[in-house]
Amino acid sequence: MKDKAAVVERQVMEVHGDTGLDSAWAAIRVGLRRDIGARMFDQWLKPVQLGSYCSESLTLDLLVASDFTANFVSGQFGDRLRMAWRSAGVGVREIRLRRATESTGPRVLEVVRNEVEAPAPVPTVSAANFLPRHDFDGFVTGDSNRLAFSAAQAMAGEATPRFSPLFIHGGTGQGKTHLLHAIAAAFCAHSPAAPVLYMSAERFMMEFVNAMRANETMAFKARLRAARLLLIDDIQFIAGKGSTQEEFLHTINDLIDSGARIVVTADRAPQMLESIDARILSRLAGGLVADIRPADLDLRLAILETKRAVAGDPPVPDAVIDFLARSIRSNVRELEGAFNKLVAYGQLTGRSIDLEFAQGMLADAVRASARRITVDEIQKACAAHYRIDAAEMRSKRRARAVARPRQVAMYLAKKMTPRSLPEIGRIFGGRDHSTVIHAVRTIEQLRESNPELDADIRALQRQLEG
Structure with missing residues (x-):
């Protein structure tokens, strides 16, 4: 393996030696390993090879093993790589992550020259x-x-x-x-x-x-x-x-x-x-x-059904689909992630997926999902419940028909989100944190003496939680 790596390195140097790209890449790799950590570097960036370089557009291709890796490295480290190359002073302004093929591998690296002189093209995004x-x-x-x-x-x-x-x-x-x-x-x-x-x-x-x-x-x-x-x-x-x-x-x-x-x-x-x-x-x-808006139960079920249709073995029973849809409410990404985790574990271990297994595997995700309600969701829910415009949550109007729903929303924001009092005040039209404290205390007192308001708040809590 060491001999093969040495051959590849010599081939890269033979092609890029006169441009300084090889020595620049060596220095960049040292900095990247220090900045992102050895584990992430070794997994994703260590295998990256130099590809072709266009002296007209000042674009350098970086080659990886697969399209998936190219997409991941571009998304996670693309900006960092681009800035490192621009700072290296070797004439690279843009980079492209590409899958290495027989024609793009290190054995045939070359500096691409445009036959017709033209200004550097505007970088475009292609569907690939x-x-x-x-x-x-x-x-x-x-x-x-x-x-x-x-x-x-x-x-x-x-x-x-x-x-x-x-x-x-x-x-x-x-x-x-x-x-x-x-x-x-x-x-x-x-x-x-x-x-x-x-x-x-x-x-x-x-x-x-x-x-x-x-x-x-x-x-x-x-x-x-x-x-x-x-x-x-x-x-x-x-x-x-x-x-x-x-x-x-x-x-x-x-x-x-x-x-x-x-x-x-x-x-x-x-x-x-x-x-x-x-x-x-x-x-x-x-x-x-x-x-x-956050996906409701029907949409969460539809998303999971779509994923189950292409997931393959082991099968995911209806009870688990229902459990996921009702438990992971924070966002679609985490819902899909929870489903993928179950299926991947089942495929790797050969274990069947049942409700008890799903509940144990996803206990942390379920607890985290229950805590992630946003102030924006609370404002919209309260505005709809009391039949006022959502913009009134941030307005300066003090009419009772507006002020009380706003206080209820502030109260729920304090109880159901991790936002601080100053943050809540800013979201509610730039109000001071003391206004939020007053709203919370007012609603707490009214809940004890006003059964109708207490029922409203309970209904809103149930709605927001699921």
């Missing part, structure tokens, strides 16, 4: 960079996500959508990122030459800051404005960054004016984003805003 299961066919719909799903299909279709941007909001693990992947894959299928950019808000900020430091802001802006489909995940993380917000505003204005498609996701509705520029808020809310 997205997990196959993250397509529209793999997205199970119900009342809680149907609007977002239909809007995503319209945004990805061949016909020009009637709205842009599309703003999708919902809690963690409810399917927002799945829809972004599906939109990009479907769009690339009918418009493979159209530039598509997909990035998190955190990556947007990082690249913008790095471009300013490197005096490359014009190139950064040109890259963004060339996109015909821009997808930004977790936009809430861009809030509070002044210069970055300003650039994001100009970007979306230019893209909208040019007819490009924009899709943005966040963990809450636009009007609830804290410290975000009002002009951005207006632009984001000016298209279509679609929420993904």
Whole structure:
């Protein structure tokens, strides 16, 4: 094995020696192993090999054993790898994770030269960079996500959508990122030459800051404005960054004016984003805003039935499916993860899956799920119960018809979420923590003397818990 590795290393050096890529990669590997830990490095990054390098686009291919590994490494370490190579000073601006084949393996590494001189192409996202299961066919719909799903299909279709941007909001693990992947894959299928950019808000900020430091802001802006489909995940993380917000505003204005498609996701509705520029808020809310609510019991059952249909042996009985659907309520990602854990353990050990086994294996997940109710869910539930607009939860109105439901929501937020009093106050329209304390004490006292209010709160608790 050592002799084989040495041969591969010599082959890489023979190809890349004059560019400095081999020595840069050796130094980068040392830094990565230190930063992410030996275990993660050895499992995922140690096997990575240098691939072809394009001197025109300044793009370097990094080769791994499978498409799955390429997707995982790109998602988990792509930004870190990209920044490391850019800092190495060897002319690499972009990287691509690819599956090694006979034609891309280390034995035939080469520096790719373009025959026709042209400016560096705008990096695009192709459908191959997205997990196959993250397509529209793999997205199970119900009342809680149907609007977002239909809007995503319209945004990805061949016909020009009637709205842009599309703003999708919902809690963690409810399917927002799945829809972004599906939109990009479907769009690339009918418009493979159209530039598509997909990035998190955190990556947007990082690249913008790095471009300013490197005096490359014009190139950064040109890259963004060339996109015909821009997808930004977790936009809430861009809030509070002044210069970055300003650039994001100009970007979306230019893209909208040019007819490009924009899709943005966040963990809450636009009007609830804290410290975000009002002009951005207006632009984001000016298209279509679609929420993904927590999956109800029927949708959770449908999701599990879909997974059971393709899981194979050992069979998962109806009692276990029902237990999972009723117990793992926090989000779809954890529901699927719990199902996968049971099936994987059964396949690895040869043990049959029954209710007792499932209850024992997933005890921790069930307890964790019961604790993860969000303030946003509480606000919506209370607004619906008392038949007021959800925006009243954050308004300054003090009319009794609004104030009492707001106090009930604050009380439930304190009792059912791990949020601190100041955090709850900010979510309820920027109120002081003392206002939350007053609301909690008021509702506690009223529950003892007002059976109707006590019944309301019990009903809301049951609803939120399942």
